[in-house]
Each structure stands twice: as structure tokens, then as C-alpha cells.
Amino acid sequence: MKMAKKCSVFMLCAAVSLSLAACGPKESSSAKSSSKGSELVVWEDKEKSNGIKDAVAAFEKEHDVKVKVVEKPYAKQIEDLRMDGPAGTGPDVLTMPGDQIGTAVTEGLLKELHVKKDVQSLYTDASIQSQMVDQKLYGLPKAVETTVLFYNKDLITEKELPKTLEEWYDYSKKTADGSKFGFLALFDQIYYAESVMSGYGGYIFGKAKDGSYTPSDIGINNEGAVKGAALIQKFYKDGLFPAGIIGEQGINVLESLFTEGKAAAIISGPWNVEAFSNAGINYGITKLPKLENGKNMSSFIGVKSYNVSAFSKNAELAQELAVFLANEKNSKTRYEETKEVPAVKSLANDPAIMKSEAARAVTEQSRFSEPTPNIPEMNEIWTPADSALQTVATGKADPKQALDQAAETAKGQIKTKHSGK
Numbered sequence: 468m469k470m471a472k473k474c475s476v477f478m479l480c481a482a483v484s485l486s487l488a489a490c491g492p493k494e495s496s497s498a499k500s501s502s503k504g505s506e507l508v509v510w511e512d513k514e515k516s517n518g519i520k521d522a523v524a525a526f527e528k529e530h531d532v533k534v535k536v537v538e539k540p541y542a543k544q545i546e547d548l549r550m551d552g553p554a555g556t557g558p559d560v561l562t563m564p565g566d567q568i569g570t571a572v573t574e575g576l577l578k579e580l581h582v583k584k585d586v587q588s589l590y591t592d593a594s595i596q597s598q599m600v601d602q603k604l605y606g607l608p609k610a611v612e613t614t615v616l617f618y619n620k621d622l623i624t625e626k627e628l629p630k631t632l633e634e635w636y637d638y639s640k641k642t643a644d645g646s647k648f649g650f651l652a653l654f655d656q657i658y659y660a661e662s663v664m665s666g667y668g669g670y671i672f673g674k675a676k677d678g679s680y681t682p683s684d685i686g687i688n689n690e691g692a693v694k695g696a697a698l699i700q701k702f703y704k705d706g707l708f709p710a711g712i713i714g715e716q717g718i719n720v721l722e723s724l725f726t727e728g729k730a731a732a733i734i735s736g737p738w739n740v741e742a743f744s745n746a747g748i749n750y751g752i753t754k755l756p757k758l759e760n761g762k763n764m765s766s767f768i769g770v771k772s773y774n775v776s777a778f779s780k781n782a783e784l785a786q787e788l789a790v791f792l793a794n795e796k797n798s799k800t801r802y803e804e805t806k807e808v809p810a811v812k813s814l815a816n817d818p819a820i821m822k823s824e825a826a827r828a829v830t831e832q833s834r835f836s837e838p839t840p841n842i843p844e845m846n847e848i849w850t851p852a853d854s855a856l857q858t859v860a861t862g863k864a865d866p867k868q869a870l871d872q873a874a875e876t877a878k879g880q881i882k883t884k885h886s887g888k
Contacts, residue, residue: 505781506533507788510558512541512771518801519792526791532784541771545571552576552778559785560792562609565597565770566839572600573843578775578782580604582790589795594810596678597770597838606772607793608810609801613836614659614766615828616756617725617739618732620749628732631757632663632698632764635732639707642731648709651721652734654699655713655860657687657852659734662755662764664695671840671848682844682881687852688870696859696866703860713860725750736769737825740806752824754832763835770810770838802826847880 511519516536523534539547541562548571551557563571571577587595587604594608618628629635629650639649653659661671668691673684686692702708711720722739724730726746734755743750755764773789775782791797798809803819808826820826839845855873858864864872 503531507559509536510539510544510561511536512562513538515805518804522792522797548576557776557778559779560789561774566841569600569842576777577605578777590810591812593768593838594770606774607789608770608772609793610771610807611810612737612769613829613832614734614736615832616753617735618751620751622731633759643707648730650732651730653717655857660856662766664692665765666758666762667691667695680840680842685874688874693867700859740825752828766836767839768836844881844885847877851876
């Protein structure tokens, strides 16, 4: 979903002691006494505060402090922090998408967290990596999401599901008649197209030996990326995707076709589980299909996190709260209320979570996925890449020509806006 990309689903295995996970670093008695009577403000995501209600009450009692929870759309909290932080009306703890971390750190909006390695090790590698900038930690993961495949069980059964994207092409060719369709995806956006392009060797940024991104190495137009884009173009060229699925309104068309029973399968994310359920669709959810080369389609892992504002006057206590909210016990409770898949490794096979088809699909898809790059230079990729893919989808340019132009534009913008990196 495009929202998820700028905002911006869910890999998990290894056991950690519940008692260890339930506790953050212990405060000294002097730290506790100095925090007495303090008030912390937490910005939580819209309609998600019930997920931390019990944890907040427990923290208030243990620390003798008051915690005020305010709901705000998590993708826009950084925008508000830019204004409210300096004014003294911002939060102590906020929640945000992992791909915004690098920009927020560059702007001086987040406080570095100093937590022990045993706390960091609670989380999946990809989710904790999304919170790192220059090997420093700026948040703790609370939920993960990836794109997955939704299919209409009244149109296609689980046994009939094509195993590869190429097989979905063949299925769609037999099914699509202009009003009904087989498989649909928003492949005119890099957030979704990356699933195909990376499977053939494309990438956004190369990586250094230490795992950090190399923004001068852009791979959206290499041989593999072009091959993936050529496959994508076939779906549009052969009329298997409706014309209305391109552009800003594409997401509405895609979701409407699925909820109206006019599409057998679509790529979307767990954010649509409730909407599709409310629409009465008899749907199933599974990981994304494989490609003809045997590799599974990839996806970006979106990570929601708890972060401490650089403007907090109680930064140590705010860190304690972030650690507490994101621990194993409270992560499980939060899942039970919000159904957002936790990033805690030991919850991977928890029966309460794994009974959810959506959680299982996100967990499995996460094995083939990588975090959305969190460096500021990523801001220069989205628009040129999307524009290129739209020209590919509409047949106005061949994949190589379009992607070469996108890479050149992105490199120019990175050089201009990011100190010539």
C-alpha cells in the first residue's frame, strides 16, 4: 500500500526468557525518586492506544509518574514533532515508520537510545536494523508488516493458487475479460514493483561491508531490475491489469475490484484485513509467489517503532517507557488488541499469534524481505522510480530507458540535496 511505503508487514524465531523480556534496564533508586511526579506524553498510532493501556497503567504505578497517551497518525508524527518539539508541546515518546528514522536523525529530532544488547537481541534482525543510523540505535520495534497475497476463496481455492508470478500471468490471461481480473498489483509503484525487480537482482542501494547503505550505488536500473520491469510491463501491455490501476487512484481501483469480487487475487498488506473482512469477502492470505528463477518475490518490511523525542525533558524515563512498551509481554498484549504483528523473535511461534492467517503470512513473507531503506537519500528514489514505472505501465517507454532516467534523476537529487554522497 502506498501509505505503507511512506509511512511505509511482519520473521520471527528464537526463544528469550519471558521474565527478561518483560523488564527493561533497572533504574537506580535515585533515578526513581527523581522521576516521581513526572509526566510523560506518548504519541500512539490512531485507534491503537488500547494496545498499550495496561502497560501504561503498570508503568505509572511502578514509577509513580503520569503518562498521557495521545493518538496521532503514525506516519505524520514526525511532521508534528518538527513544530511541537521546539515549542515544548511535543511528546516524550512517539511512534513512527522505520524508513523515516534516517531523516529524523539528520534533523536532530530523535534521541539516541542506550539499551543493553540483551534488550536489542529480543527483536528480529531486520526490525532492529531499521532503527540503526551510523551504528547507533534510535528506537525499539513494536510491529512489522509486509505485503502479502490476498485471494478470493469463492473465485480460486488454495490448492488452485499459482505458485509463481509467471503462472499468475497465465491464469490472468485466461481470466481477465475487461470487467473481471485474475491477479492485480500496484506495479507502477516501486514499493510493490521492488518485489519483482529485486527477485531478479535489482536493488535500491548497495551495501557496505558493515551493512550500511551506499547511496552512490543505485540498482534500480541494473540488468535484473530491467528484467523484472519487463515482466511487469507484460501484465499491462496484455490487458491483464485495468487502465485505472495506474496512478494515484490505482489503490482505490485495486481494492474496489477485490471487494466487489472482480479480482481473484491482489497484493496488499495486513492494513486491509479489517476492511476486507467488513466487506464480507471470503478471502485467504498467503506469502507472495515465487518467480521463474526459483526466488520468492521480495517485499519491503515496514517497521513501526517507539522512539524518544530529542526535545524530551525526561529522556531517561522516556527511554525506560519505550523499552517497557516494546518488551515481549507488552508486545504480545498489544498484538491481541491491535493485530499488528510484533517484532519480538520469541513470539514467532506463539499460538495466539500464529492462529492468525495474516500473521502467519507476514511472518513467512518476512523471510524473503528487507527493511525499507531508512537513510534520507531514500526520499530521492520514490518519485523518479514511480514515474518511470508509470511510463513502463502505460507503454510510453521501454523498461531500460525509463529506469535509466529514474536512476540518473535520483543520483542528481542525492548529489544536490545530500552533500554530494
